[in-house]
Amino acid sequence: CEWQLTASPGNKVALTFVSFSLQKSDYCNEDSVEVREGSSNGTLLGVYCGSDLPTNITAHNSLWLRFHSDALNTAPGFLADYSLVHGIDLTGDIGQIASPLYPRHYVQSGDYQWTIAVAVDSVIRISFSQFYMDHYNPEAECYIYLEIYDGITADGSSPSLLKTCGAALPDPVVTSGNVAAIRLHNDPFIHGSYFLLNWEAVSRQSLAASNTTTIVNNSLGCGKVIHISPVAGNNSVVVTSPKYPENYDADLQCSWILDTAPGFHLVVKFNAMDFEQFEDCDLDYVIVYTESTEVETGWRALTSNLCLPNTTALTV
Numbered sequence: 001c002e003w004q005l006t007a008s009p010g011n012k013v014a015l016t017f018v019s020f021s022l023q024k025s026d027y028c029n030e031d032s033v034e035v036r037e038g039s040s041n042g043t044l045l046g047v048y049c050g051s052d053l054p055t056n057i058t059a060h061n062s063l064w065l066r067f068h069s070d071a072l073n074t075a076p077g078f079l080a081d082y083s084l085v086h087g088i089d090l091t092g093d094i095g096q097i098a099s100p101l102y103p104r105h106y107v108q109s110g111d112y113q114w115t116i117a118v119a120v121d122s123v124i125r126i127s128f129s130q131f132y133m134d135h136y137n138p139e140a141e142c143y144i145y146l147e148i149y150d151g152i153t154a155d156g157s158s159p160s161l162l163k164t165c166g167a168a169l170p171d172p173v174v175t176s177g178n179v180a181a182i183r184l185h186n187d188p189f190i191h192g193s194y195f196l197l198n199w200e201a202v203s204r205q206s207l208a209a210s211n212t213t214t215i216v217n218n219s220l221g222c223g224k225v226i227h228i229s230p231v232a233g234n235n236s237v238v239v240t241s242p243k244y245p246e247n248y249d250a251d252l253q254c255s256w257i258l259d260t261a262p263g264f265h266l267v268v269k270f271n272a273m274d275f276e277q278f279e280d281c282d283l284d285y286v287i288v289y290t291e292s293t294e295v296e297t298g299w300r301a302l303t304s305n306l307c308l309p310n311t312t313a314l315t316v
Contacts, residue, residue: 002040005063005082009196010097010114012085015057015065017048021076023069024050033078034066058085087112087184093119094200099184102194103130112184113154118201124180127172130196133165142166143187146195148173150227154181159259161227173227174202176260228260273309281307 005013015035023031028049036042037059045063048054057063063082086100097114100106116124126148133144142165151158158181161173178201186193226237239256241248258266268288275284285305292300 001067003065004039005065007061007084007086008098008100008102009061010088010090010095011100012058012060012088013063014083014085015063016081016083017054017056018079018081019076020048020053020078021051022049022078023073023075030072031069031075032067034068036064038062039064040066087114089115089117090199091117092201094198096196096198097182098196099194102196105194106186110186114182115152115154116180116182116199117152118178120178122178122201122203124175124178124199125172125202126174126180126182126197126199128170128195128197130194131164131169132167133193133195144193145185146170147183147185149181149183150175150177152179152181154183159227225257225259228258228266270306273307275307277307281305283307 005015007013020033022033025031028047030049032047032049033054034047035045035054035057037045038061042062042064045057045059046054065080067078084100090097095116097116100112118124131146133142133146142163145163145165147154147163148161149158150161161175161180162170164170180199182197184195226239228237237258239258242252242254243249258268260266270286273286275281275286277283282305285307286303287301287305288303289299289301291298294300
């Protein structure tokens, strides 16, 4: 008899023997239970016989079991429980993480957390293959969501790179360091969600050589929160007005929030600026703010209204 026990990617399978009584032999070559990681060709985790209860066994993603009995004596046999362990620590260069019971929709409530750690000279790139988090009211907050943190903790103390729900496939994110934490939060009254993400270690040197991102607001809307990872001092984001280089619409109020890791500064440089010009730039303009606890709004203006093409670079 053979059994294959499989968890979704990025999770584990735990096997616990409740009772165990097989014919005993010197090398378990008569009656036995054989356990391997993954498949019949996987790493051997143990071969068991006799009446001693085997220790608990845990393996990444999949366990393979085979029970063999010979043609002679019999015994009561064994009883084992298995469980799927979701939310674990992952290491290496590449991998996947999926929601519980993927590809089926998960039904459990509560939080699940995963931590990814790669080599110290690398960062982590996370992309999505499939994503659906039930968001029955698009105008309300996400009751169930997936959040990715730029650090080892998923309790809010590490900066958030992404918090999302709905049916749209999220954009890839890149950490600023070699550790990422991922949190899945589920509401007990909402069911029917799943995700599959891919993660890989990327050397800081290779990422810095090709890490310019353009934010095209035709597709992303008017404004966005953008996290800039300080990778080897060469990570930049290009932000454009809606419809650029075509004319923008009238009566727009757009805002973008750019943030980075503590200890780093942002440089804002306007490469092109062509607004309707009026005295003191009172009609169409851009203002750059910095976060501040000294003002009631939480944002202190670094510039006056900007509308002229000779605007210089700013360091925040």
